Amino acid sequence: NMNMILSIIFFLTSCVISxxxxxxxxxxxxxSTAWLVDQSFRPCCTYSNHMEMFCGGITHQWSTHGGKCGICGEPYDKANKLFEKGGAMYTGKIVKTYTQGQQIDVTVVLTANHKGYFEFRLCNLDSNPNSEATQECLDRGILKMAGTDSTKWRDVDKYGSETIKIRVQLPSNVACRHCVFQWKYTTGNNWGTDPATGQSGSGMGIENETFMGCSDISIVANGSPVETLPPVIVTTNSPVKPGNPQTTTTTTTTTTPRxxxxxxxxxxxxxxxxxGHTVSYDGVKYLCVHDHTSFVGAEPGPLTWAWWKRID
Known part of the structure; x- marks a missing residue:
């Protein structure tokens, strides 16, 4: 019948989009993205697939591992995860410092919109600085959107393929020399059935494509009481390198004015x-959408959506 035909068309469309x-x-x-904005990461950690931290794909994540994923978006069963402690592209370098209890601006870049929602989590590593964050630790530190009691940011479908800024509330009782901040994007474009209602549709099931990202940050104390932490239990399957996280170093770079x-x-x-700057590259015009300094390999194109937008 017509309803079944429409359902099949909608399902196939969802698959194509996803x-x-x-x-x-x-x-x-x-x-996985730090090399784009900090040149000190480029020799060790340039990773052209940084937009594809999706847990090995929806089939691998859900059919093989029941929804589990590496904390930074790598496949759960990957023997040597590049971006977890001990991995070839792990540095532990602190990329941002905040203040205890601060409302922070978080920026996410989408090159295709899947609907769904964002979540943000925090794991304090100070009780065991030689360990890596675990998903269990991160799940205990799920963050709220600033000014709300919600832990989910559901306005993804109001945007297209663009840079999205969200304000997130840091806990009032957490200060850390080294915390891991995690972004999780649960998409809403995959066909599924809600186990509670039995209703089927796009994004209604639990098996949705997931994107992840993890950052190394510090949170400076503001004098308020700070929580007492249990030790982090190390469960990562990457070999752990001892030592403390690196802190941000100052690099002198000579830039050429445009x-x-x-x-x-x-x-x-x-x-x-x-x-606002405009350039021509390979016969195509681009508009700069984020301040940055150019380098070899950062030419305008699909991999540099954070900096350039095609305008013709």
Whole structure:
């Protein structure tokens, strides 16, 4: 009948949409994306697939591992996770420092919108600085959206493929030298059935594609009481390297001011591009949407959505 035909068409459309989406945590910048904004990460940690931290894909995540995922978005069963402690691209470098109890601005970049919702979590590693965060620790530290009692940000479907800023409330009782901040995006484009109601539709089941990102941050105490922490139980399957997290170091970089005037040809020679600048690259015009300094490999295109938007 017609209802069945429409349901099949909707299901197939959802499948097509669901394979095209990508996203990443830009601020505080995720371990897998840090090379985009901090040149000190580029020699060790340039990762072109940083928009694909989706737990190995929906089938692998749910059919094989019952929904489990690495804390930074790598497949749960990956033997040596690149971005967890002991991994080849793990540094532990603190990328952002906040204040206890602060309302923080979090930036997420989506290159395709899957509906669904965002969640943010925090794990304090100070009680065991040689350990990695665990999902259990992160789940105990789920954060609320600023000014609300909600732990889910559900306005994803109001946006397109763009940069999204969300204000998140840090706990009033947490200060840390090294905390892991986690972004989790549970999409809403996959066909499923709600186990409670039996109703079927896009995003109604529990098996939805998931994107993750994890960042290393510090939270400075403001004099308020701070919680007493139990030790973090290490469950990561990556070898753990002893030592404390690195702190942000100052790097001196010589930048070249962008030539004045209108449209210019993009340059990789440490040119400072600011929001509103326009460039031409490979015959295509781009608009700068985020201040940054150029470098070889950061040319405008699909991998640099955080900086450039195609305008023709």
């Amino acid at each position: 394979i095209s989406g990508h996203g990443y945590l830009l601020e505080p910048v995720a371990r 030539p004045s005037g209108g449209l210019t040809t993009w340059s990789s020679s440490n040119v400072l591009y600011k929001v």
